[in-house]
Amino acid sequence: MNKKLGHKIVHTDVLIIGGGTAGCFAAVTVSRNSSLSVVIAEKANIKRSGCLAAGVNAINAYIIEGRTPEDYVTYATEDAKGIVRRDLLLTAAERFNSVTAAMEEMGLVILKDEKGNYAARGNRNIKINGENFKPLLAKAAKEAPGVTVLNKVNMTDLIVEDNEVKGAIGFRILDEMIYEIRAGAVLMATGGAAGLYRPNNPGFSRHKMWYPPFNTGAGYAMGILSGAEMTSFEMRFIALRCKDTIAPTGTIAQGAGAKQMNSLGEDYERKYGITTSERLYGTVKENLEGRGPCYLKTSVVGEEKDEELLKAYLNMAPSQTLKWLEAGKNPSEQDVEISGTEPYIVGGHTASGYWVNTKRETTIKGLYAAGDVSGGCPQKYVTGALAEGEIAALDIISKLHKGYKESVDQSFVASKIEEYETILTGDNELFTAQELEEAMQKIMDEYAGGITAYYQFNETNLQLADEKISQLLKLWENLKARDMRELLEVYELRERLIVCKSVIAHLYHRKETRWHCFNENLDHKDTDKAYYKYVNSKMTDKTLKMIYRDIVEGAEYEHKD
Amino acid sequence: MSIRIDKDKCVGCMKCLEVCPGSLIEEKDHKAHMRYPKDCWGCVSCVKECKFSAIDFYLGADIGGNGSTMNVSIEGEILHWNVKKSDGTMITIDVNSKDSNKY
Incomplete structure (x- = not known):
């Protein structure tokens, strides 16, 4: 007999899924500029959820004195070898400084020089005390008039009718309650996907990783399943980090001026090029050729x-x-060993995510995307997430101003409730969600270019990866959960598996190596100008259809086909 | 990396459970209990939230942990980061939340 869950229906003008950097700032923006009601559905707690849980100590996307937003666009375009949306980069860059000022108003501490200007670190960065960045932003969102925060509420699926978003459905993980949230517009701000590949520390410290391990690709999966177009999942992100702790290197490299050295004491930094992927590639090569470890x-x-x-x-x-x-030993007494991480899928460092128009509306009407879940705009980082939250919020306000029609159709919701209640019928027969997760990470690692494969793959590998991940998706259907927290695990695994399928398909369809390590395709080792295109995908009738799109040149982009 | 909750010091306020970005902590016998020790990111949000110094964090042996534990006590603008090394020595680093990172 199935468990019977409680069922709450919430009505709001704007639903924001994910109360991280982008989501919280979008909520504040809607509140400050309209009288629309906002609900933030957050699977953890907005105080520390998202990328900034522990803090951050620089703003890495800032237009410092003497530079322009266009300079930023040029830098990010070169770093991604042209596969970017310049309209998105420019509109984000134009807001980097105003959103930083808004954060300073909320109480963020920023280092200033003797003249009272922000102290720059390099060409695009300023130094801050960001330990409390997220609590400051969360407080502003929580206190904003018209904003309701639902913590510990995990959304699993969008409600979409005739390619128009009508809300989302999910459940609260602390009690047995389903949340059906009906809205005029939905902003997806769940972040990207970690935990697809076997991590650096696969045992006890498996979650000591670069990206929040709790960002499971929920927003991507919800969009893929609803038929939203996605872009650049083959532009994986692999960070170069302090070994073991996977802590950031920027503070000791750019900040304190420590050079990248191999074990022979040679500075190899410029030998392989200085784009993000080339710095990583250099470290991989030095190790492969016997000059590791690197420091x-x-x-x-x-x-x-x-x-x-x-x-x-x-x-x-x-x-x-x-x-x-x-x-x-202090930093001055011991060099810091560095290593590459496992690959992640993100839209804030690289460009994986929803295919959006310049206003950050996705190809599903009324569904917006901001921050890591939104594609085409790499190296936007924290300020870019804030900027995109703001851009999306302002467009939502202008659209909802004209009114909207709420849907009452219950058929999809009823099917989801049945799904949750069926999963909640008790013990697993054979496999657990954690065991299937481990299997998924092993497949991705070995066949889709993980750490042990030195980030390389060929097309035969990818075909095998796809076959094996599909098998896990079948096994997923038998999973059971004993309580709501385990139900969360079951859905997090589904999200990751769906994202894995897309990553494999995208890697397969970019038949070139455009970025070392990020897509190191052994069947096509060079860059091919025929692939100076976006690789996009869209699910129709449960099949992923691939779309090659020409690079967008205009200042404004609107969805047409 | 993970955390250890001292049951004797825990008063069961559940602030750690609320804040954990991974929802890894559960309530057990009116106390906080770390349900998923291997799934901790090491963000130390729970450690900062605990007013009773009941939560210590530590590095797993697989990433260089040598038995030291760390917690944070907050007094106004100052965060006292207290490290207890495995030989019993204590190290405290004070960080003023109004001071920016210099690097």
């Missing part, structure tokens, strides 16, 4: 920097500070 040479930056570096990491990645203390 950031902190032993020459001077002991006077030790104390500030220990503090800097406490404000964003405390595990790295603890690691220095565990070793009994």
Whole structure:
């Protein structure tokens, strides 16, 4: 006999799925500029959810004095070898500084020089104390008039009728309650996907990773299943990080000036090129050719920097500070070993995500995307997520101003409720969600270019990966859950499996190597100008259809076909 | 990396359970219980939330953990990061939340 869950129906003008950086800022924007009602559905708690849980200590996308938003567009375009949407980059870059000012108003501490200007780190960065970045933003969202925050509410599916979004459905993980949320517009802001590939530390510390392990690709999966067009899933992101703790390197590299060295003490930084993927590729090559491990040479930056570096990491990645203390050696006494991470799918560093128009509306009417879940706009980082939240919110306000019609159709909702209640019937027969997750990560690692494959693959590998992931999707159908928290695990696995299928298909259809490591295709080792195109995909009748689109040149892009 | 909750110090306020971005903590016998120790990201949100210093975090042995634990006590604008090393020595690093990162 199935469990009977409670059922709450919520009506709101705007539903925001995911209360991270983009979602919270969008909620504040709607509140400040309209009288529309907003609901944030957040699967954890907006205070610390998303990428900024532990903190962040630089704003990495900022237009410093003497530079222009166009300079930023040029930099990001070159770094991604042209596969970007310049309209998206420019509209984000134009807002980098105003959203930073808005954060400073909320209480964010930003380093200033003696003239009172923000102190720059390199060409595009400014230094902050971002330990409390997310709590400050969450507080503003929570206190904004008209905004309701539903913490611990996990949405699993969009309600879409005739390619128009009508809301979403999910459940609360602390009690047995279904949430059906009906809305005039939905902003997807769930972040990207971690945990698809076997991680650097596959055992006890499996979640000590670059990206939030709780960002499971929910927004991508919901969009894919609803027939939204997606872009650039083959532009995987692989970070170059401090080994083991997978902590950021920017603070010791750009900040303290530590150089990238191999074990022979040679600076190999410029040997392979300086784009994001080339820096990583260089480290992989040095290791492969027997000159590893590689380091950031902190032993020459001077002991006077030790104390500030220990503090800097406490404000964003405390595990790295603890690691220095565990070793009994300060940064100046020991070089920091670096390594590549497993691949992730994100739209904030690379460009994977929803195919949106310039206003961040997806190909589903009324459905918007901002932050890591939104594609085409790489290197937008935190300020880009804020900017996209704002851009989407402003367009939602102008559209909803004209009114909207709520849907009353219950058939889809009823099918989802039945699905939840069937899964909740008790113990698994053979496999658990965690076991299938491990199987998925092994498949992706070995056949779709993970760490143990040095990020490389060929088309035969990809075909095998697809076959094996499809098999896991079948096994998924038998999974059971004993409580609501386990139900969350079951859906997180489904999200990851669906995203894996798309990643494999995208990797397969970019028949070139455009970015080392990110898509290192051994059947096509060079860049091919025929692939100076976006690789997009869209699910119709349960089949993923691939679409090659020409690079967008105009300042405004609107969906036509 | 993971956390350890001291049952004697835990008063069952459940602030850690509420804030955890992975919803990894559950309530068990009116106390907080770490249900998924292997799934911790190491963000230390729960450690900062706990007013009773009942939560310590530590590095797994697979990433260089050597038995030290760390917690945070907050006094106004100052975060006291307290590290207890495996030999019993204590190290405290104070970070003022009004001071920016210098690098």
